Amino acid sequence: MSASIISIFIVAIFIENFVLNQILGLCPFIGVSNKIDSAVGMGLAVTFVMVMAGVATWSIQAFLLIPLQLEYLQTISFILVIASLVQFVEMVIRKTAPALYQSLGVFLPLITTNCAVLGVALLNIKKNYGLVESAVNSFGGGLGFFFALIIMAGIRERLDVSEIPEAMRGAPIAFVTAGLLATAFMGFSGLV
Amino acid sequence: MKDMLHMGLFLFVIAAVAGVLLAYTESVTAPLILENQRKAEELARREVLPNAEKFNESQFTDTVASQTYSYSTGLTGNGEIAGVVVKVAPKGYAGPIEMVVGIDKTGKINGYKILAQKETPGLGTKLSEPVFAEPFKKLISEKATPVLLVKKDGGDVDGITAATISSRAFCKGVNEALDLFKKVQPQLTAIPQALPLPATPADTASQTSITGGNQ
């Protein structure tokens, strides 16, 4: 039992990394990976929201949708739960860490439309995970996102000072870099 | 205050409209989706056990390990046991490889079909392609008791180059299916007597329910 939990965790971080393997959550990945500081903040916020969303959506599925046979309301109820959670996290961060709030700026509300969050919720259900497994998978997924974001930010800070052809500057070179990173992460499959 | 009431009411109306629309869509599509799933399963079973015309869901409880396995029994046109189809999901390189294995009544492998997999495209995915399937078919038809391990491990199966883990997983899956077959073999002969032809859905003797068939 515990071994399978650990393997879910490792798989979620390295093998099925949301950004680099599943290709989910790219908007913030490209948008916020300019600076390491904001990358850390965004990564933490996403991880937090993902765990909360994973647990909340699993509970909704198990205790509301399945007993009432309303599975077809899955997408709509999940997205509403996630939207409210994000609103909540935004309020908490604004009150407790105004500096962080300023640097994350517009990207916080964008977590709602971060497909990694809805993605993890849907995958938990699709893979028939229980509550603990869902929470672990969501946490691992969030950490994987966090790592990918920070590695990317580190590289992009270097890219800023290098000479890059005009047309490649900004997003294009970021995507090519992400491609190389994803290739590196492919080395992890077969780990578990 | 009036504002709040207005907003609440508006949200309520939108949610109600959404609910009604979705309920309607669901009521139209749900039977079709179920039918699709049933057809897909039926198709896969027929492919791996071609001489069966009808399949029954069966269960086997291992009293020692206290585990219950599901399989389906294939019956020929005149009600004889053709063999069984077992669904297995061995762990491959990048996740489980879901597949069905068809075994005829003598315990010989009849065929297999990969249902879902996440193996490396172009390497592990060759499991479902003729490159791998043809030699495997040849092996099981020519050799009476092939050793179902990849050649690297001393078996007879021609593994896929650069995808040894996937090939090993495949062999593991097939062996799992064979093991289950050996366990259920005694139970097999007992079932057909309880199932006169043509079978009706009411016929649920010994944990066996009828699905599919040739309606």
Place this chain on the structure above:
Amino acid sequence: MNRLAELTKGIWKENPIFVISLGICPTLAVTSSMTNALGMGIAATFVLMGSNVFISLIRNLVPGKIRIPVYIMIIATFVTMIDKLIAAFSPALSASLGIFIPLIVVNCIILGRAEAYASKNGPMDSLLDAIGMGIGFTIALSCLAFFRELLGEGKLYGFPIPFFKADPALIMIMAPGGFMVFGLLIALKRFMEAKGATK
């Protein structure tokens, strides 16, 4: 207002993928084959049409403060409907697109068009905007899928292409190939535009 321009702006000038960089997750995830790209493009176009028209119709009734949750609910409704319809009528497509169909909900293009266009314009214009953006999205997806399927599998729409079939570069249909082809395509579009501007 020029209706034709309304329709065509989404295809090149304001192409949702290459210019506004919205909705890139599904772009990379489903473009490993032309068939998937087309399926995703059509599904998203239908959702966009439904949500744009509906939101445009109620644009004067929605209280400003709660417009986003209302939009999301409307979009989620259309997405679920499309999801179920695809599962009912094209199970193969449903299996290969998987969770990317429900994920259309969080495709920023849809919410983006609702907020930026449908909430300010009439239903007819919004419909045209949706069709144009949908076609632009589909073309962008197909562009990526063209290179990825051709180079990665040596096929197009599943049909083998002689020269490329010999020794395909598998990495193109995996995640890294998606990132790289996309980066290079944006660069190419920028390069072409820069050249056009200096002429």
